[in-house]
Amino acid sequence: MSGLLEGQVALVTGAGGGIGRGIAARFAEEGAGVVLHCRTAVEAAGRVASRIRDSGGRALVLRADLTDEDACRRLVTEAAEWGGGRLTALVNNAGVQPTRELPGMPAADWRAVVDTNLTSVFACTQAAAGIMRSQAGGGSVTHVASIEATRPAPAHAHYAASKAAVRMHARAAALEYGGFGIRVNSVSPGLIHREGLEEAWPEGVRRWERATPLGRLGRAENVGDACVFLASGLASWISGHDLVVDGGVSAGPGW
Template identity: 85%
Template sequence: MSGLSGLLEGQVALVTGAGGGIGRGIALRFAQEGAAVVLHCRTGVEAAEEAARGIRESGGGRALVVQADLTDEEACRRVVREAAEWGGGRLTALVNNAGVQPTRELPGMTVAQWRAVVDTNLSSVFACTQAAAEIMRGQGGGGSVTHIASIEASRPAPLHAHYSASKAAVVMHARSAALEYGRFGIRVNTVSPGLIDREGLAEAWPEGVRRWERAAPTGRLGRPEDVGDACVFLASRLASWVTGHDLVVDGGVSARPTW
C-alpha cells in the first residue's frame, strides 16, 4: 500500500478491536504507512472485513482479519500466533485496542460485571502482550507494543468505575512491561485518548459533545485517525527511545483547570 511517509514499511502489525471505529482508524493508518496489518475483531467482522478490503484495494496493501473473544487466554495466544504466521514468522507491532465501556453505578455493581470489563480491557492486554513479546524477543530487532488506555485512567467519570480502574491498570502494565521487556528490544507504551467521535454520538449525547467542545482548547472531538497517528509514531523508528510513556491524545482537555 502506498504510504504517506513509509514510517512502518516492512512491519507486521496486529491491531485488536479493529471492528470498532478507533481500531479501524489505527489499522488504516498503519497500512497507509506501509505495515502489513492483522485486524482482530470479536463481533464486528463485517466492519473489519470492509477495512481490510479497503487496505488491499488502496495500493495493494496486505491485511488479514481474525476473529476471537480475547477474554479467553488461549484465544489471545492464538490470534498472536496466527498474526505472526501470516507475517512470515514475524510480528513487529501490537496495538492492544480491544475494550468495552459499559456504564454502571458502583454501589450496585456485581463482581461479574466488574470482571467482564477487567477481563476484556486488562487481562487481554496482559495475555496478548505476553504472547507477542515471546515472538518479538526471538526474531531479532524486538518490536513495539501500544496499549489504548484513556484519560479516564487518571480522571474518573460517573458510572465508569470499572472502566477507569481497568484503564489505570493498563497504564501501569505498560510501564511494568517496558521495564521488564526493554532488554529484549521491546518498547511498551500507552495512548490515552479523550472523547473520540463516532457515528451518531452527537445525536445520542448532544450535551456531552457540547461540554467537550467547550472544554477542549482545540474546540473539537477527536477522530480515530488522531489515535492512529499517535500509534504510528510509537511503533516507528521516531520513537526508538520512547518506552513506558503514556501519550495523551485529548485535544488539550487534560490541561484545563479543574477548579
C-alpha cells in the same frame, strides 16, 4: 504517506470498532501489513481490510474472544504466521465501556470489563513478546488506555480502573521486556467521534467542545497517528510512556 512502518507486521485488536479501524488504516497507509482482530464486528473489520488490499496493502481479519487467554495466544500466533513468522507491532486496542453505577455494580460486571480491557492486554502482550524477543529488532507494543485512567467519569468506575491498570501495565512491561528490544507504551485518548454520538449525547459533546482548547472531538485517525509514531523508528528511544491524545482537555482546570 511517508512509509514510517514499511516492512512491519502489525496486529491491531478491536479493529472492528471505530478507533481500531482508524488505527489499522493508518498502519496500512504507512506501509505495515496489518492483522485486524475482531470479536463480532466482522463486517466492519472486513471493509477496512478490503480497502487496504484495494490500495495495494496487505491485510487479514482474525476473530477471537480476548477474554480467553488461550484465544489471545492463538490470535498472536496466527498473526505472526501470516507475517512470515514475524510480528513487529501489537496495538492492544480492544475494550468495552459499559456504564454502571458503582454502589450497585455486581462483581460479574466488574470482571467482564477487567477481563476484556486488562487481562487481554496482559495475555496478548505476553504472547507477542515471546515472538518479538526472538527476532532481530525486537518490536513495539502500544496499549490504548484513556484519559479516564486519571479523570474518572460517573458510572465508569470499572472502565476507569481497568484503563489505569493498562497504563501501569505498559510501564511495568517496558521495564521487564526492554532488555529484549521490546518497547511498550500507552496512548490515552479523550472523547473520540463515532457515528451518532452527537445525537445520543448532545450535552456531553457540547461540554467537551467547550472544555477542550482545540474545540472539537478527536477522530480515530488522531489515535492512529499516535500509535503509528510509537511503533515507528521515530520513537526508538521511547518506552514506558503514556501519550495523551485529548485535544488539550487535560490541560484545563478541574474545577
